[in-house]
Amino acid sequence: MGLISAILTAPLAPVKGVAWVAEQVHDQAMRELYDPDSIQRALDQVQLDRELGRIDDEEADRREDELLERLIEATQGGPGHG
Numbered sequence: 173m174g175l176i177s178a179i180l181t182a183p184l185a186p187v188k189g190v191a192w193v194a195e196q197v198h199d200q201a202m203r204e205l206y207d208p209d210s211i212q213r214a215l216d217q218v219q220l221d222r223e224l225g226r227i228d229d230e231e232a233d234r235r236e237d238e239l240l241e242r243l244i245e246a247t248q249g250g251p252g253h254g
Contacts, residue, residue, distance in 0.1 A: 205242065206242060206245060206246040207246070208243060208246055208247065211239050211242055211243045211246065214235075214239050215239050215240075218232050218236055219232075
């Protein structure tokens with residue numbers, strides 16, 4: 173039965189491999205998205221962009237709000253930690 177099962181499921185191996193890779197990429201992206209150090213670097217960049225006039229106060233405030241929400245989720249064991 174093992175041989176027949178292996179033969180029948182062999183065509184699915186590439187699909188399983190792609191799914192595994194996609195899951196690994198997703199997990200790494202979530203870790204980076206909710207990494208406190210990454211969030212702090214992004215906050216620093218927003219401040220620099222504001223000071224250099226690359227973005228206005230409204231855009232800077234919007235970005236900071238998003239980043240702070242992610243930081244709160246990260247420190248409370250949200251999506252990036254589980």
